[in-house]
Amino acid sequence: MKCEQIQLLLSQYLDNELDELRRKKIDRHLQTCASCSQDLTSLAKTVRVLHAVSDLNPPGTTTKKE
Numbered sequence: 001m002k003c004e005q006i007q008l009l010l011s012q013y014l015d016n017e018l019d020e021l022r023r024k025k026i027d028r029h030l031q032t033c034a035s036c037s038q039d040l041t042s043l044a045k046t047v048r049v050l051h052a053v054s055d056l057n058p059p060g061t062t063t064k065k066e
């Protein structure tokens, strides 16, 4: 798998939306590719922040003016 393909799948990988085969391929790639594993780390941080924000503001409780 190429890095570009891995990067496209990283967010799904984090959300556990991939089948086992693809997850294993990504796992293997991440073990050998420093740049992709770094991307995964920073993406994981971003996702955690997004989840934290959505925990603070569950859908429906935001006061949105439309």
Ligand SMILES: [Zn+2]
Residues within 6 Å of the ligand: 002, 003, 006, 029, 033, 034, 035, 036, 037
């Ligand atoms: Zn890579």
